[in-house]
Amino acid sequence: MTKTLNLALQGGGAHGAYTWGALDRLLDEKDIRFEAITATSAGAMNAAMLVTGLEQGGRQGARDKLAEFWNRITENAAGPRSPFAMFALPPDPKVLNAFYSMSPAYLAGEWVTRTFSPYQLNPLNLNPLRDLLDDMIDFGAVCRGNGPKIFVNATNVQKGRVRVFTGDEITTDALLASACLPSLFQAVEIDGESYWDGGYMGNPAIWPLVHGATCRDVLIVHINPIIREEVPVTATEIANRINELSFNASLMREMRAVDFVQRLLDEGTIPEGRWKRLRIHSVRDDETMRSFGVATKSTPDWSVLTRLREAGAASMETWLADHKDKIGVSDSVDIQAEFL
Numbered sequence: 001m002t003k004t005l006n007l008a009l010q011g012g013g014a015h016g017a018y019t020w021g022a023l024d025r026l027l028d029e030k031d032i033r034f035e036a037i038t039a040t041s042a043g044a045m046n047a048a049m050l051v052t053g054l055e056q057g058g059r060q061g062a063r064d065k066l067a068e069f070w071n072r073i074t075e076n077a078a079g080p081r082s083p084f085a086m087f088a089l090p091p092d093p094k095v096l097n098a099f100y101s102m103s104p105a106y107l108a109g110e111w112v113t114r115t116f117s118p119y120q121l122n123p124l125n126l127n128p129l130r131d132l133l134d135d136m137i138d139f140g141a142v143c144r145g146n147g148p149k150i151f152v153n154a155t156n157v158q159k160g161r162v163r164v165f166t167g168d169e170i171t172t173d174a175l176l177a178s179a180c181l182p183s184l185f186q187a188v189e190i191d192g193e194s195y196w197d198g199g200y201m202g203n204p205a206i207w208p209l210v211h212g213a214t215c216r217d218v219l220i221v222h223i224n225p226i227i228r229e230e231v232p233v234t235a236t237e238i239a240n241r242i243n244e245l246s247f248n249a250s251l252m253r254e255m256r257a258v259d260f261v262q263r264l265l266d267e268g269t270i271p272e273g274r275w276k277r278l279r280i281h282s283v284r285d286d287e288t289m290r291s292f293g294v295a296t297k298s299t300p301d302w303s304v305l306t307r308l309r310e311a312g313a314a315s316m317e318t319w320l321a322d323h324k325d326k327i328g329v330s331d332s333v334d335i336q337a338e339f340l
Contacts, residue, residue, distance in 0.1 A: 011041025012223035013297030021312025093291035153198030222284035255339035
């Protein structure tokens with residue numbers, strides 16, 4: 001019997017390779033189909049590659065397209081190369097994170113981006129992702145075709161709200177807007193409005209799935225760890241935790257709203273059918289993601305990506321073994337315990 005899922009894919013730069021691994025493993029499940037995907041930043045890139053690959057070559061086509069995308073990201077990256085790339089297995093995440101956090105190139109880049117804006121550093125507004133996306137995605141055939149429906153989240157700079165692109169609105173510019181970190185790139189202008197990374201206001205937005213899909217099951221693939229036991233004390237630790245909190249804030253608010261509606265339905269305050277009851281599922285590995293930091297989010301080195309991909313695949317393997325039978329039946333995550 002075929003099971004149907006909606007996907008909610010978080011953004012987080014190079015840490016999106018975790019989602020790559022999770023999706024790669026999920027595609028092995030031939031009895032699971034996808035109706036809709038809401039996604040932000042790196043999540044939106046993964047979503048676009050997934051749907052492109054499904055359209056062009058089925059499940060194997062999707063796996064190949066995701067792998068090609070992340071391989072090409074590494075090839076196009078300019079920055080310090082990991083001394084660990086020669087090893088068959090990447091080292092512990094803490095080792096990778098320490099290497100890049102202390103890298104002179106990373107520290108210099110941090111100083112430059114805090115001193116000068118992208119309008120000064122990149123007046124021609126060049127973005128290496130543009131050519132890559134143009135080359136890999138057939139928007140006419142895929143994002144507006146018969147595959148899973150995509151919702152791409154971006155932040156409207158002037159209005160301070162999330163903008164969700166879907167259907168004919170999905171273009172290279174929409175994907176670039178969803179991944180536009182304002183310290184690195186000029187705001188992306190679409191129809192006279194300027195946009196930054198969607199992570200600030202919707203990472204990702206869940207509400208498009210309420211009205212834009214019939215399926216009630218939503219599988220969230222987390223990139224940014226929610227819980228840290230230790231209090232950050234160094235400047236790097238503080239900056240890293242601020243990044244995690246800000247990129248989780250919108251999702252936490254939406255989970256509170258989902259829980260509120262579920263409780264009203266359970267209490268009979270509102271009748272079944274008038275509001276949509278979502279079944280929430282969650283794939284995350286806070287332990288691994290806590291070991292990485294903001295430095296590796298901007299470091300698409302193959303050692304980093306490989307370690308993240310393996311973690312994502314392992315997390316999905318565990319979730320499928322423990323909770324696949326709950327698809328279409330019940331939540332597999334306690335919303336109040338995990339998000340409230």
